[in-house]
Amino acid sequence: MVKQNSMKKAFVKLASCLCLVASVTSATAGEKIDYTKMSSQQLAEHLIFNSDGFKLDKPVQEGGTARERLVQDELQKSCSVVGNATIPADTSVKVMTMARNSYRYPEGGIKLGDWKIGRELAWSGYGFRAGHKNDDHSTTKYGPGGNCYNCHQLATDRTGGSIGPALTGYGKARGTSDAILKYTYEVIYNPHAYFPCTHMPRIGAKKLLTEEQISHVMAYLFDPESPVNK
Numbered sequence: 048m049v050k051q052n053s054m055k056k057a058f059v060k061l062a063s064c065l066c067l068v069a070s071v072t073s074a075t076a077g078e079k080i081d082y083t084k085m086s087s088q089q090l091a092e093h094l095i096f097n098s099d100g101f102k103l104d105k106p107v108q109e110g111g112t113a114r115e116r117l118v119q120d121e122l123q124k125s126c127s128v129v130g131n132a133t134i135p136a137d138t139s140v141k142v143m144t145m146a147r148n149s150y151r152y153p154e155g156g157i158k159l160g161d162w163k164i165g166r167e168l169a170w171s172g173y174g175f176r177a178g179h180k181n182d183d184h185s186t187t188k189y190g191p192g193g194n195c196y197n198c199h200q201l202a203t204d205r206t207g208g209s210i211g212p213a214l215t216g217y218g219k220a221r222g223t224s225d226a227i228l229k230y231t232y233e234v235i236y237n238p239h240a241y242f243p244c245t246h247m248p249r250i251g252a253k254k255l256l257t258e259e260q261i262s263h264v265m266a267y268l269f270d271p272e273s274p275v276n277k
């Protein structure tokens with residue numbers, strides 16, 4: 048818990064700092080720059096936000112630009128304001144409601160797909176990298192991927208991260224009732240309904256994985272044949 052809390056603090060600081068910096072420095076764009084008068088922080092900010100070194104104004108995969116990505120949405124803003132403090136009840140309710148409103152379910156109900164594809168998706172941390180050369184997902188077999196291993200231990204044939212809880216033996220321990228399938232789909236789709244201001248990405252709501260891909264990742268979690276349950 049101690050480790051998670053300090054990571055959380057670092058993440059929140061980074062997120063709020065990036066936004067502040069983006070708005071401050073964009074106002075100075077176009078002015079003549081005297082590097083010798085800059086502090087190291089100012090220089091770093093200039094190089095990132097104004098020198099075009101990071102190609103922040105190039106179009107990105109989901110539409111818009113990388114610079115626009117740094118602008119927080121409502122949910123992120125609500126969570127950043129809280130920072131390191133305990134989340135106030137009204138923020139929790141607001142964030143949980145936003146998450147619930149984002150849910151979309153597959154036509155025909157929540158089903159389990161192919162755990163082998165799910166494994167690839169859980170392993171892949173391709174993501175939506177942008178900058179000098181944007182990732183082109185049309186050329187990758189599994190698109191951006193789910194990046195689950197970055198934060199979770201799942202099967203034991205690969206080391207996983209510890210930002211999130213270990214999910215090893217997930218289906219074996221919890222069974223496959225409609226309630227647990229729905230819960231798991233919703234956590235993957237948008238975890239903030241259960242864990243307001245969590246660090247887990249909104250994987251469905253932000254279209255990192257399609258509904259069908261979520262069914263494959265869920266098979267990886269639930270299928271008795273999946274290495275997660277061996």
Ligand code: HEC
Pocket residue numbers: 169193194195196197198199210211212214231234235238242244245246247248250264
């Ligand atoms: C950036 C880190 C991160 C990534 C990436 C991530 N998660 Fe999570 N996940 C978390 C955290 C943290 C929690 C615990 C919620 C909390 O306390 O904030 C969690 C919780 C969960 C839970 C609920 C666990 C329980 O005990 O009920 C499931 C299921 C889950 N994640 C599945 C996934 C899957 C599947 C993926 C990939 C598609 C994924 N996660 C990607 C961080 C992450």
